[in-house]
Amino acid sequence: MELLALILIPFLAATALLAFRPAAAAARGLALTSTLLTLAFALWLWYTWTGVAVTGISHDWVPAWGMRFKLGYSGIGLLMILLTGVLFPFIIGTGYKQPTGDPALVNSMLLFSQAALFGVFMAQNAFLFYIFFELSLIPIFFLLLFWGGEHKRAITIRFFLYTLLGGLALLFSIAYVTLQTPLPHSADFSALAALELPMSTQYWLFWTMFLAFAIKMPIFPFHSWQPETYVMAPTQGTMVLSAVMGKMGIYGVVLFLFTIVPEGALHWTNLVLVISLFGALYAAVIAFRQDDFKRLVAYSSMSHMGLMCAALFTWNAYGISGGLYQTFAHGVLMVCLFYIVGMMYQRVGTNDLSAMGGLKTRMPRMALLFMLVVGNAISMPLTQSFVGEWLMFNGLWQLDHWMAVAGVVLIVLGAIYMLYAYQRVLLGPDRQLEVADADDEEHFFLVPLIAITFVVGVFPNIVLHLVDGPVQQLLNSFTSLP
């Protein structure tokens, strides 16, 4: 029942917002309340986690096509649920200080997407997964289309089509594999995982599935929608996109590729590793000389995602656990960073880094917050990112030394661009810009998030123990491969 509640609470709240269009304060309050409720539920699930995958609801939908309304979660799913649950109150909270538009509508869109995201992470049926996968896109689409920045129409459409392309390829794959199951067909993940598809099929099926997730994350060279979309999108939209929706890609890789087409995935491992690591380096290099703060963060996000994707394909516990763990860390990080971008934009009126500088004198509190976030971004030990990156490097090393070198170089490049950005925003001589320091509300927003990064950085096991079991299970199934 908790599972259904996770979907229904935001959905009903969103519907209510849309139907009654309450005034700003009420709309925000309702949205925040509902996200806090879902957070409570998510935490409850986390608290009661016993290490055994849970199936909450299983109801026939269209038996002939293997469609089944089946909700549940494994440890990996729970991690994602937790991520969504934790981040959405903050994303909604962003609207208090950095309003996107009519609060009723904007929050309604956000809540719709939250409901769909919960669905994605709880779906135990490939078809259901796809449905939520696409549904999560629609509210974001409207969010971008109506409250985006420059060139919003063209960029939104490009983003939308690009992601849909992947989605449809995924649908195609789902339809294909469902038909391969014995009669009566079933699209349950358990049934699909039991399939032993011939190699020749797995070769191409891998790509039709991977396309969806590669675009969603995104990794090179499927990323061309990403930087512009992030730049154009309102802060809240960017947050949802980068912090949560990108993670659907990671989740999907584990859920689909590793269980349904493991041999195909194994076969393409090197190629995927090379493109994702190359993409990670490529984005990290680009980020250095970006003048647009938001675009810089966008490229940094892409760089991180590339590393995470590569880590997943290392086929060992460290890489996969690290990659999954990092989804959480990265999600929190992205919300922080984009919030800071938004703060700066509100104050300076532009995202152009060359227009900033020397602000530390005016906003010392902000500088401290930003430094703490930067610490996480450059994966200082005892922050969350470090644990994930360490695990990922370990996984990469176990697979191939040179891949690990390429991965580790990222921490150098990351330090280069993040510190440079920090310097360009805050350091240097005072330029006499009249800006206010971070106020209490903004502290209220950022401090908990930063606290999370430290708590989980010092005690990573509270997240890691979620994924440990499922990852071991995955690895066991790999070892039985020829």
Add this chain to the structure above:
Amino acid sequence: MSALILISVLAVLVLYLGLYNKKSWLAPLGILGLAGAIVLFATGWHIPHHLLAGMLEFDRFSIGFSIGMAAITLLIFLFGPDYYTRMQQHVAEQYALMLFSLVGGFLLSSYTNMLMLFLGIEILSIPLYVLAGAKKNSLRSTEASLKYFLLGSFATAFLLMGIALLYGLAGSFDLGVISAHIAGAGSSDLVLNFALFFVVTGLAFKVGAVPFHFWVPDVYQGAPTLVTTFMATVVKMAAFAGFYRFIDITGMPDALARIMVLLVLATLLVGNVAALRQTNFKRLMAYSSVAHSGFLLLALLTDTGPGSTVGATLLYYTFTYSLATAGLFVLFTIAKRANNGAEHNGIFQGLFAAKPWLALCGLAMFLSLAGIPLTAGFIAKYQVFLLAIGAGWLKVMGFGVLMALLGIYYYIMVARELFVPAEHPTTFVVTPLNGLVISACAIGVLLLGLWPALMAW
């Protein structure tokens, strides 16, 4: 059969009422009759009728399609009184012609003899030729009518040539005999292949498959919106029912499959791509109709014999497509009136601000046409996916997926207009009945999307 007679008599009755200028009685009478027909069909559900010397057969497929067509016609009739408020003359004729056309649709869904196929198509088409030109003082309407008439007649000529050749080969018009002959003949029998192809041409013309689609945008645009609605929905359903009945007996020989694949590819491509640059809503819907024909043809392509679910898929697809299309055309009429007769996509602007419920209904219908999950359109497309993949048409399906993507693009672009604030103040006048029709369509589309089992048989 009784429903067939009922509708025919009903049409005559409506014509008769028209003589007495009882305009306000027409629609209620028609609706009553249609409801009666639906009931009659439904009571015959479990009884397989094999009727009258093998001319018609009312099996589940035909009854399902007939009920679907009658239901959509009913929705259109509900919209009729509002649409015809300003028209004083020939209203009865138009209702009657639609009913006549519907009779043709019934025949097409149930024929078992090529002669009935021919008659069915003609009964379906001839009233449409007239209806397309029903706005007598509009040149566009007349032009649409004439274009439809000319092109349609030529397509009929091809169909007849095909029927004649089939008759020459098999010695009978009966589908069973023809089927047996095709099964016995080698795949290299050129004349047979030509014959099949000619019949397919005639049918493909009706469903608007490329390259026989040229009439579609022009006629959809020129015809009165109500007629366009009828054409896009009931006629399409009927045409596909007829198409299916024919394809079903052929066993899809290689030569036919080859042609069908090309038809599918061309239809998907042209339908979806050409729609990208359309700004006139009716033309857009026309191309959308062509595009959907592509998917439906793909479903047909997989029909290789008994036991397949192609028939059910077609019914589901066409019916839900019709629901969405009908609802959107009603919405379009409302918007068009609010914008002094303009037909471009921008007329929907400001609808969300003025009538949020209607805008959301419109959104649901657009999403359904686009094939976004939780709408019926998605389930429909997914069924086609499953069929095509099951039959091994992977590459064609891959192409279909790409085209579906384009489809989503142009629907979404129009759907976006619903939420854009209007540039200048517009008043949308919605009668309760129209609101009901739109809501019914949208709810139907969502309901069927959430619960596709509603239409399984």
Add this chain to the structure above:
Amino acid sequence: MVYLFYLFAAISVIAALVVVAARSPINSAIALVVCLLSIAGHYILLNAQFLAMVHVIVYTGAILVLMLFVIMLLNMNEEVEVRKPLITRILAILTAGLLLLVLLAATRQGLEMSAPESFNPGIGLVKAIGMALFHEFLIPFEVSSVLFLSAMAGAMMLAKKDGTEHVNLPPSSEPKDPAA
């Protein structure tokens, strides 16, 4: 008798060509009459006397008269039609020629049908047709009444003068495509 076939065939083809080629609608109509009459001859050759009769009555008696009537009504007997551009004509003829060629090529393969050994000469008679029509083909016969009704109603509706103003909207009343 066999020469009659070729004679009729020649007449029908030539007349058909004249229909297509004649510049005046009247001439076309007259050529069509000739063509249709020659086809009636074929019917008789094929022992379809009843059909031949109906054909003459329906086509030459009804349809063509209707056409001539329309020609007169619309007052276009004097009108000389402008020809289409040469390229269009060439393409049209080429397409039709290709169609013919490919059809003929198919027939060269031959239909697996030889002349029947025993021939029922009665099939073309009124009685035989009537029996078929009212037994086997009763349903189509009845259904065709619907067709006629609808055609009649439709034609009446269109042809009747309403006396309303003819409003011709300008060619393009919709605004420019903003994306173009």
Add this chain to the structure above:
Amino acid sequence: MEDVMTAIRVVPLDHYLILCFLLFSIGMAGAMLRRNILIVIMCLELMLNSVNLLLVAFSAYHGDAGGQVMVFFIMLVAAAEVTVGLAILVQLKRNTEGVDINQLNRLKW
């Protein structure tokens, strides 16, 4: 009816086919070539009649009355079609003072 038998025996079915295809193609060419809508309709009739002839020939060769019944129906339908077509034509003439097919150019793009 000996002559009929002769005709069928002596004239191969192929010849009927060829004749019909010829007429069909001519009709088709005419439809594309001519601008006068009336003549286009005539060409249409030509095509229909070629089909009719084919059906009658087949009917004779099969010794089956069905083909002739079909022809009967085709005639009915042709009559109905022409009626409607001419009605539309009259309508067009009222609106545009002409029956040139090129006048149908409002609806495009």
Add this chain to the structure above:
Amino acid sequence: MVRTELLAILVPALPLLGVLITGFGRRKLSAYAAGGIASAMVALSFVLSLLLFLGHDGQTHIVHLFNWITVGEMNIPFAFQIDSLSLWMMLVVTGIGSLIHVYSIGYMHDDPRVATFFAQLNLFTFAMLLLVMGANFLVTFIGWEGVGLCSYLLIGFWYKTPEFNYAGRKAFVMNRIGDVGMVLAMALMFLQFGTLNYVGIMDQAGSFAPSNPLLVMATLLLFLGATGKSAQLPLLTWLPDAMAGPTPVSALIHAATMVTAGIFLVVRSSVLFELAPYTQDIILWVGVATALFGATVGLFQNDIKKVLAYSTVSQLGYMFAALGVSAYSAGMFHVTTHAFFKALLFLAAGSVIHALGGEQDIRKMGGLKGVTKTTYVTFLIATLAITGIPPFSGFFSKDGILASTFADSPLAYGVLVFAAMLTAFYMFRLLFLTFFGTYRGTAQPHESPKVITVPLVILAVLSAIGGALNIPHVFGGSEWLKNELATAVEGMVGEHVALSASTEYTLMAISTLLVVITIWYTWTLFGKKTTLDGEPADMPFLKRLIAKRWMLDELYAFLIERPYGWMSRHFFSIAETKVVVPFTIGTGKTTHGFAEWLRKVQTGNTSFYLFGLMLGVVVFLLITYFSA
């Protein structure tokens, strides 16, 4: 045991507490309060360390706090290792650290962000303690990165000057480059040993044959990490720039503690290095080269702190040279004495700078010995120590290194002695120019307050007598420090200098003599000068090259910085905006173009439609015909 654990936790916890107090109270605390709290925390830490040290029983204690990272086979505990090595380093860090904290109270009290400064300084102490106390590589790495971050923050403490920020970033990034090696080494060792605990690794390493390629690789990667942190060639250019930070920072971080982390790491993993002679050779020569490099560049520097910075580089080179010849105790000994006298040098220099109101250029100093007496004396003691004049501490520690090197490689010994002469030259040049002659500046020099001079005095004492910690056998000593450390540093077991006592005496005599001659020569050059000649414009090539620090910065700029910036810009402006994005947009545009064309095909001409219809029929017929 419980006592050990509690103390071991408290030692790093106190500075962390200091961070929190001074950090959160940075608006409310006065400069003295903040400084006092911070200093007290570190001093308390020192006391506790001392307690631990005194109560130490020579065993290795693991203080297990909690399991940090547990994944699959990996279980990395958050644990401290208490043995003589870590204890010794803790003493050095907290001891020197507390002195410098106290000193900073006086030095920084005028700065508006003094509380922040102390918070960061405390944070540094905390990180450094984690570094030396970690029971496994990963915990050490926390400190490793932590000190890097603190270094970045403190170098850029005066953030308004872009050059300082640049220096901070440079330090951090160069350290990060070293960290690449460190991380990779850890990954390698984890794969090989299945653990990252020092104890576990060192136990298992014995089963490897010497020169095993894996060990060579691991040690090389570790050494790469060490070069970054300890400013060895080629990753040393950040250290001189790091002098941008406040002087206490230079003293604590960039002289006494953080930069010795690399040496600590190598000593910590001495077992591995012992098994990789190839790596040891590299370490030796990198150390020797760095010693020479630092010493040469030091010759022509005019910034008082820069001279000291290059001297630090040079001294670190000595330490690595010692490690390269397995003389771990000598290395550690030099770490200790260096911490004393280099901290003293920096603090004294800071005192001078403070006295001159921020002036750092030695050409604008001179004759200060009369004004700033305490500073002068302490500076002199430190200079004597660093140049290795007996009996000051530097003599003993440097001599240990030189002797060990001579046993291994006379050539290296020769270079190191030469570097020692250079050291003597530039150090005394510095001394003479600063304190002798006549004053050439404009500010009003004055002696610093007690809070500054007291630490100086304490450090001077330590610098003078520090040698007593490890008096070699030839002088009748017992090599106390060596014996103490040997309980923890297993690689030290094989360490003994295979030299006869006479050889050792000779070597000491030679180096001492050469140094004294150099000092005399320096006196002749600078000692009595009242004015300073301008640098001759036509310096010889070599001299110019050295003065420009061997062009190393320019080389990096040319090889790395500029190409990287170029890449960054052009990846974006070419690859991204001209290829990847246009490809996507192009697809859309092509489709739109095609759509437009298809739209126009719909000409509205019925004849054309007919033609299209029939053409379609014909084409399909042809296809059917030809494919039959």
